[in-house]
Structures are given as structure tokens and as C-alpha cells.
Amino acid sequence: MIAQSVSEPKYGGQWKRAGLFPICILTLYGALYFIAPEKTRLALQADVKILVSLCIPLAFVFVVLFLVNILLRPSQVARLLGKHSGVKGILLPVVAGIISAGPIFAWYPLLKKLKSEGAGEGPIAIFLYNRAVKPFLLPVMIGFYGWPYVLVLTFLMILGSIVVGFSMEVAGRRLESALT
Numbered sequence: 780m781i782a783q784s785v786s787e788p789k790y791g792g793q794w795k796r797a798g799l800f801p802i803c804i805l806t807l808y809g810a811l812y813f814i815a816p817e818k819t820r821l822a823l824q825a826d827v828k829i830l831v832s833l834c835i836p837l838a839f840v841f842v843v844l845f846l847v848n849i850l851l852r853p854s855q856v857a858r859l860l861g862k863h864s865g866v867k868g869i870l871l872p873v874v875a876g877i878i879s880a881g882p883i884f885a886w887y888p889l890l891k892k893l894k895s896e897g898a899g900e901g902p903i904a905i906f907l908y909n910r911a912v913k914p915f916l917l918p919v920m921i922g923f924y925g926w927p928y929v930l931v932l933t934f935l936m937i938l939g940s941i942v943v944g945f946s947m948e949v950a951g952r953r954l955e956s957a958l959t
Contacts, residue, residue: 829922836918844914847878869944872902873937876909883910901948908940 812819879886890903912933920929 833918833922836921840914840918844878868899868902869905869941872905872944873909873940876906876940877912877914879906879910883907899948900951901944904947905940905944908943909937912936 808819808823811822886906890906894903917929917933920932
């Protein structure tokens with residue numbers, strides 16, 4: 780039997796930790812209310828306004844992520860990628876990179892398998908680059924910077940991923956020809 784470490788919380792401990800931040804913030808607001816009630820009220824109103832403005836984009840992202848998780852599996856994406864796959868070999872890693880979640884090291888085995896099954900360096904590079912586009916952060920960005928900024932930034936990030944993927948594909952071919 781493996782002993783539980785002292786630093787590891789017992790069952791339910793993570794919920795207590797998750798509630799610690801909101802409790803601290805509410806306590807801080809409560810203390811500041813006694814010092815400067817008008818400024819605290821204005822700050823709280825501004826916070827509520829930001830929260831309300833983020834609700835619609837956040838709900839949209841949750842619905843999209845839910846549908847994608849139901850409809851797509853990593854094994855389906857792996858089966859459709861390969862060398863010389865044309866536009867499909869560009870669009871699939873873009874979408875897969877954007878919707879992928881979790882730590883990057885969890886994706887390394889899948890990427891290794893793709894590489895061993897014939898996927899080129901380009902699609903893998905495109906996938907890795909597009910992991911920087913995080914749908915769950917888009918509502919926050921939209922709330923702070925607005926739609927035009929977020930759309931242009933996202934477009935440029937996707938375009939940059941395609942340029943990097945193409946460059947990796949060319950570099951990979953040159954390296955292969957130099958080694959043979």
C-alpha cells in the first residue's frame with residue numbers, strides 16, 4: 780500500500796483550496812468597505828460589469844468545447860493526418876492544436892505515433908504552434924481588448940503556425956536529403 784504524502788490533500792481538499800481565493804477576495808472587499816465604502820462599491824460594480832460582459836462569450840466557448848469533445852477523438856485526428864495531405868494536412872493540425880487541452884507532455888506519445896506513421900514535421904509543428912490559441916481564454920481577451928484585436932491576433936497566430944509548419948517541412952526535407 781502506498782502511503783499518502785503529507786503535502787497531498789485528502790479527498791475534498793482541492794475544493795477547500797479552490798474556495799480559498801474567492802473567500803480571501805470577499806474578505807478583502809469587506810475590509811475595504813469599512814475603510815472606503817464608496818470606492819469599494821465602485822470597484823465591485825466594475826468587477827460585476829466585467830463578469831457580465833464575459834458571460835456570453837464564455838458560455839459560447841463552453842458549448843463549442845463540449846460539442847467538440849463529443850464529436851472528435853484524438854484517434855480520429857491522428858488517422859486523418861499524413862505527409863502530403865494538402866489543405867487537410869494544414870487545417871486539421873490547426874483545429875486540433877486549438878482544441879487540444881492538457882499539458883503538452885501528454886501529447887508527445889500521440890505526436891511520436893503520428894511521426895512514426897508518416898506525418899510530416901509541418902503538421903506536427905502547426906499543431907504545437909496552435910496550442911497557444913486557447914478557446915477558454917478568448918472570452919477574457921474579448922472582454923478586455925475587444926473583438927477586432929482578438930480576431931486579428933488569432934488570425935496572425937494561425938497564419939504564423941502555417942509559416943512555421945511550412946518552414947519545418949522544408950527544413951526536414953533538406954535534412955533528409957543531406958543525410959542520404
